Amino acid sequence: MTPPPPRGAQKRAALTIERLRDLYAAATELTHENPFQLLIATILSAQTTDRSVNLVTPELFRRYPTAHDLAAADPAEVEKLIKPTGFFRLKTMRILAASRALVDLFGGEVPTTMEDMVKIPGIGRKTANVILGAGFDSPGFAVDTHVIRLTNRLGLVATRDPVKIEYQVGAMVPKEEWTALSLRLILHGRRICDARRPRCEECVLNDFCPSSLVRPRRRLRKGRPIGEAPNSDIRLGNT
Numbered sequence: 001m002t003p004p005p006p007r008g009a010q011k012r013a014a015l016t017i018e019r020l021r022d023l024y025a026a027a028t029e030l031t032h033e034n035p036f037q038l039l040i041a042t043i044l045s046a047q048t049t050d051r052s053v054n055l056v057t058p059e060l061f062r063r064y065p066t067a068h069d070l071a072a073a074d075p076a077e078v079e080k081l082i083k084p085t086g087f088f089r090l091k092t093m094r095i096l097a098a099s100r101a102l103v104d105l106f107g108g109e110v111p112t113t114m115e116d117m118v119k120i121p122g123i124g125r126k127t128a129n130v131i132l133g134a135g136f137d138s139p140g141f142a143v144d145t146h147v148i149r150l151t152n153r154l155g156l157v158a159t160r161d162p163v164k165i166e167y168q169v170g171a172m173v174p175k176e177e178w179t180a181l182s183l184r185l186i187l188h189g190r191r192i193c194d195a196r197r198p199r200c201e202e203c204v205l206n207d208f209c210p211s212s213l214v215r216p217r218r219r220l221r222k223g224r225p226i227g228e229a230p231n232s233d234i235r236l237g238n239t
């Protein structure tokens with residue numbers, strides 16, 4: 001059974017939206033010019049940094065600008081181009097298979113619904129939500145490892161199941177905030193709320209985050225930080 005969201009979760013979610021909005025653009029760091037490029041870049045980003053993906057994609061997309069081009073590509077050529085991203089043989093298989101599916105199922109276009117998106121091999125709900133949100137401006141709450149860690153540390157949820165997190169957070173924040181919140185949580189996880197060493201002293205959420213390692217540096221308007229740690233099972237550490 002899924003535990004319900006911790007007490008005060010909705011208020012903490014609203015404060016998180018408000019504070020992170022001032023800090024980060026609601027954007028993916030993967031360079032792309034259209035949904036097809038974003039889809040391929042997202043597949044390539046597994047187990048590596050966005051920076052290393054951004055180093056290889058300009059040439060990849062120059063050589064193979066459409067799903068039709070990439071579907072017909074010589075795998076050995078693609079492997080050479082994407083080698084710096086690691087796991088290059090597997091990733092080549094994946095981006096070629098995804099491109100073929102785009103051609104066979106959708107005429108070479110990236111579909112615009114979750115239902116169709118997950119028919120593409122290698123595309124799960126997380127990637128689909130990134131593409132829906134950042135590629136089509138259609139609300140999507142993508143749950144990656146950073147979002148799992150932050151939503152638990154912030155006491156928004158008490159589960160590590162990505163689909164349950166997607167639905168629970170989706171129910172507590174307005175739909176138009178889904179994409180931006182997810183993208184900003186990812187950036188905050190990368191820059192401040194590190195898995196091993198969260199920099200709570202620099203964190204703008206430290207006055208209400210139940211997992212903060214520092215004392216609140218400011219109080220909320222009504223006089224007290226929200227709640228105690230809502231889930232004693234959630235502790236800082238690797239996620």
Ligand code: SF4
Nearest residue numbers: 193198200203209212
């Ligand atoms: S206060 Fe610490 S644990 Fe909480 S979100 Fe910020 S960095 Fe993460």
